[in-house]
Amino acid sequence: MTPDLSYYGDNIKALADLAGDFELRSPMDVMTWYRREWLAIADALGFAQQYAAVPTAIPTTDDRIAAMNAVGLAAFERSLQGGMPGASGEQARVQSAALRQLTASARTTGELWRVTADPTTLPAGACYIEGGRSLRAFYPDTAAGYFGDGWPGPPPRAESACGWTTPLVLHLGTFPWVYSTRLESTGPGMRWPTSGPVLAGMQTAVAMLEPRTNLQQDARQVAAIFRHFITHTAPLVARVPDHQPGRAEAGRLYRRGGLLYVHQGSLHVAGLDGPRGRIAATAYNYIIRRFAGFFAVRRATLRALPSLGAEVQRLARGSADPFLRRQVQEVARAG
Amino acid sequence: MSRSLWLTLGATLGVGGAVFLAGRRASAASPTQGSSPGSTADLPPIDLAPLPQVSDVSGDLQKNWGDTPLDLRPLFQLMAEVGKIPGAGRLFAVFAVRESKFVTTAHNGNATGEQDERDSSRAAYRNQKDQNPPLKYGEQAAEFGSGGLFGLLAPYFLWTGVPEVGSKAPLLNAPPQLVFQPRAAAFGALVYMQRLLTRYQIDDHADLKAGWANPSLLKGDRGSAKYHEVRARFLDDAKALGIDLNDTSTIPGKLDASAWPGVPAVFKALVGALPKEIA
Numbered sequence: 216m217t218p219d220l221s222y223y224g225d226n227i228k229a230l231a232d233l234a235g236d237f238e239l240r241s242p243m244d245v246m247t248w249y250r251r252e253w254l255a256i257a258d259a260l261g262f263a264q265q266y267a268a269v270p271t272a273i274p275t276t277d278d279r280i281a282a283m284n285a286v287g288l289a290a291f292e293r294s295l296q297g298g299m300p301g302a303s304g305e306q307a308r309v310q311s312a313a314l315r316q317l318t319a320s321a322r323t324t325g326e327l328w329r330v331t332a333d334p335t336t337l338p339a340g341a342c343y344i345e346g347g348r349s350l351r352a353f354y355p356d357t358a359a360g361y362f363g364d365g366w367p368g369p370p371p372r373a374e375s376a377c378g379w380t381t382p383l384v385l386h387l388g389t390f391p392w393v394y395s396t397r398l399e400s401t402g403p404g405m406r407w408p409t410s411g412p413v414l415a416g417m418q419t420a421v422a423m424l425e426p427r428t429n430l431q432q433d434a435r436q437v438a439a440i441f442r443h444f445i446t447h448t449a450p451l452v453a454r455v456p457d458h459q460p461g462r463a464e465a466g467r468l469y470r471r472g473g474l475l476y477v478h479q480g481s482l483h484v485a486g487l488d489g490p491r492g493r494i495a496a497t498a499y500n501y502i503i504r505r506f507a508g509f510f511a512v513r514r515a516t517l518r519a520l521p522s523l524g525a526e527v528q529r530l531a532r533g534s535a536d537p538f539l540r541r542q543v544q545e546v547a548r549a550g
Numbered sequence: 551m552s553r554s555l556w557l558t559l560g561a562t563l564g565v566g567g568a569v570f571l572a573g574r575r576a577s578a579a580s581p582t583q584g585s586s587p588g589s590t591a592d593l594p595p596i597d598l599a600p601l602p603q604v605s606d607v608s609g610d611l612q613k614n615w616g617d618t619p620l621d622l623r624p625l626f627q628l629m630a631e632v633g634k635i636p637g638a639g640r641l642f643a644v645f646a647v648r649e650s651k652f653v654t655t656a657h658n659g660n661a662t663g664e665q666d667e668r669d670s671s672r673a674a675y676r677n678q679k680d681q682n683p684p685l686k687y688g689e690q691a692a693e694f695g696s697g698g699l700f701g702l703l704a705p706y707f708l709w710t711g712v713p714e715v716g717s718k719a720p721l722l723n724a725p726p727q728l729v730f731q732p733r734a735a736a737f738g739a740l741v742y743m744q745r746l747l748t749r750y751q752i753d754d755h756a757d758l759k760a761g762w763a764n765p766s767l768l769k770g771d772r773g774s775a776k777y778h779e780v781r782a783r784f785l786d787d788a789k790a791l792g793i794d795l796n797d798t799s800t801i802p803g804k805l806d807a808s809a810w811p812g813v814p815a816v817f818k819a820l821v822g823a824l825p826k827e828i829a
């Protein structure tokens with residue numbers, strides 16, 4: 216039985232279809248789907264060469280998906296070697312420590328896609344010292360943007376050494392596009408100062424492609440962010456013509472297969488301008504694919520739930536998401 | 551660039567010299583808004599092979615590319631590999647950011663204030679047409695200005711390869727809008743770089759950009775204020791893009807075109823075959 220994702224929104228099924236359906240119990244399906252997903256990630260983030268160099272054999276470990284993610288992450292990590300600008304190691308240390316704490320706590324609340332925290336409760340208060348000055352380790356992304364209408368408060372409970380006056384908000388599900396107001400052609404997370412926090416951010420994002428972490432994430436949060444994103448991008452995308460093979464003009468931006476495409480040109484220099492700022496075409500495509508990937512994995516996981524073992528089923532039963540709990544009950548009744 | 555400078559340039563280059571302007575900022579115009587009204591309308595849309603992919607090249611696409619768009623790196627790298635000029639790819643990226651801001655359909659000549667570009671293409675055509683093989687769309691090329699990823703001046707672009715293969719040059723029957731096809735623009739740019747490397751004194755990478763602007767800067771005008779200005783701007787462009795010109799692990803200290811495979815081979819590998827209507 217294919218689970219009905221419409222609980223999360225009318226367009227969620229179509230979104231999941233964009234990433235393609237697959238059968239979690241089929242090793243070939245899993246390999247094909249995850250490899251395609253990683254290829255898309257690698258193309259978008261510039262490590263396709265490193266990813267192409269990794270073996271393509273079907274993983275034989277108990278957890279094929281974790282193995283495929285590990286391979287993708289290894290390729291990503293290799294691409295970071297030597298490519299990161301020399302920047303503040305102190306900032307990276309603070310970022311890494313903050314990400315560890317944020318993700319650990321978010322896993323318990325089921326809100327890993329977007330993490331929100333009082334920065335003064337994070338290691339070093341999410342501040343680092345450079346040139347004798349105390350600086351914020353992350354961008355204060357609290358204005359209205361493509362992922363939400365803003366997070367102006369509550370203000371930090373303690374005084375911030377580096378001037379935090381708002382919560383820290385990071386959209387880790389779409390890493391490296393972690394900020395709602397900065398959807399430029401290169402994800403801001405890729406410009407974090409050293410590979411440590413970059414890798415940590417990426418690990419969190421792709422963990423949601425693993426059934427266990429996917430079920431831990433409250434899909435209602437993802438759906439709400441997606442709805443907001445679509446609400447603010449759909450009017451912009453509607454102005455872009457559909458791509459028609461054989462009739463496309465060089466250099467022109469088109470819609471193709473639910474994503475943006477530039478014919479005979481670079482997607483990295485294209486974008487959409489709207490009231491909430493410019494969104495780069497590369498950012499748009501990557502973000503849509505991340506949402507699509509999440510719900511495709513959710514669908515495949517729900518379908519395969521009876522075979523996924525007691526621990527995963529227990530996770531689903533204990534979820535804050537009522538739809539997910541209902542699915543588990545139906546599986547139990549059917550079983 | 552002044553009209554008189556273009557006249558100098560035409561004389562310096564001789565037949566078929568592709569010419570590239572320095573210092574302009576291209577307007578990103580649609581090719582359908584070009585400067586050759588009507589007369590190429592009977593042509594079917596020209597669509598060459600798509601941009602090269604990562605799998606089409608063997609060289610590194612990660613290190614020392616700065617902010618060069620990820621999806622254009624394979625094209626720049628393919629140019630270096632096809633032309634057998636190691637390290638040239640990153641320099642093409644620096645040239646392109648100045649000439650087109652990486653917009654493949656950048657068009658200089660169709661916006662207010664770009665009259666000089668059309669004057670230049672007219673002068674280029676008028677001064678060279680009697681010495682070069684005829685261009686099927688010569689008048690349109692004269693009115694076109696310059697464009698594409700590398701800001702190529704239309705008549706010289708269409709005459710690419712004439713010094714090497716004469717009337718067998720592959721673009722003689724093509725309209726100037728072909729320059730909006732990135733593979734065709736890459737062909738023109740690569741042939742021109744090879745020519746600079748083999749026929750001029752190139753002391754360093756910045757000299758290549760000087761020659762890109764005007765070969766006379768590598769001869770009589772070497773050391774002039776313009777020469778230094780073009781070089782300085784190129785170095786600034788590289789820095790702003792994030793490409794370290796001194797990283798000899800990715801860009802040799804001096805580019806070498808001694809293994810150049812020839813215009814026909816380069817055309818075949820980069821462009822392939824043109825549609826029969828313009829071949």
